[in-house]
Amino acid sequence: MGRLTLVDGRVLDYEVRQSARAKYLRMQLHPDKGLVVTQPLGIGTRQVQDWVDSQRTWVATTLDKIEREIPPATSDSPLPERLELLANDESLRVIYTPTARKNIGLDYVANQTLTLSGAISNPEHCQLALRHWLRGYANIHLGKQLQQLAAETGLHYSNYSVKHQQSRWGSCSSSGNINLNAKLVLLPPDWVRYTLIHELCHTVEMNHSKRFWALVAGFAPGYKAIHAEMKGAMQRLPEWTKSG
Ligand SMILES: [Zn+2]
CATH class of the missing domain: 3.30.2010.10 (Metalloproteases ("zincins"), catalytic domain)
Incomplete structure (x- = not known):
């Protein structure tokens, strides 16, 4: 685990995964999994931190992009920004990510997120996918x-x-x-x-x-x-x- 502070003050915790196969340091920012850094063998913790710090601009830009993909929460919005599953005391953030796939895929992370990706431009199709889920x-x-x-x-x-x-x-x-x-x-x-x-x-x-x-x-x-x-x-x- 590490923590990255962006220029605008946003703070992001990241996960470090060691990999014997990786040759270089790399990072991925997922709407649901957050920031994940891959650390090859032979690279020290200090080096990982310095490298992550040097990637601040990329992280900020990517984060902005992910946040733009979430439809604005308005009272008459046909799609929910959160699902409150009261029966189970579970609250999920709903994320809508347009991708090239032709249908809608759903990715559920318990107590965290429900991500709809793919052909999400039609709200009725999203509603149907949500009801199905x-x-x-x-x-x-x-x-x-x-x-x-x-x-x-x-x-x-x-x-x-x-x-x-x-x-x-x-x-x-x-x-x-x-x-x-x-x-x-x-x-x-x-x-x-x-x-x-x-x-x-x-x-x-x-x-x-x-x-x-x-x-x-x-x-x-x-x-x-x-x-x-x-x-x-x-x-x-x-x-x-x-x-x-
Ligand atoms: Zn009855």
Whole structure:
């Protein structure tokens, strides 16, 4: 690890990777990985520092270029600058990098960044890519949590799937198949917990009878307030999450 201070005062930590194959010192600046310096064998730490310092101008220019590629954050922007995955207490910076590829590639670094690269000029294509990614993310996290809650409550489901429903947070079929909305991962953890418990309780009570609500209350005593807050929450989510 090292630290580089640019002429304009910006400070950048960099990672030094030793390489037996490298012949020369080199550096790369990634939107997600940051500044990485490759140190060949036989080159000392002091030499690395001096060389990195001498590359200040290149680093500043490249950093400016990366920052320009991020769309400006405006309230009516169709694309998010950050993803707040509240359910999992994870906040991601979203980076948009145009490259020559014909489709959109996604690169996810947990708790840090989600990079969309390639054909990113059409905001609708980016929205679609983001929704697709969110569904995969939700599938993993909601699936894990559903399994945990089933064990905790002793309620059994047959299968689960995660989709981008337009009006429902979840549903449960008479055969015990639970459908969950991918957008749930954008909601607070206790809201998600309540939704999963709600659907798990439907594996026993296929209705919204008194018996059903008593069952829910047994596992989630504070459910009433959450249930009320969740009404209309889907409409308040950012634009890019809407539609299929
Ligand atoms: Zn229900």
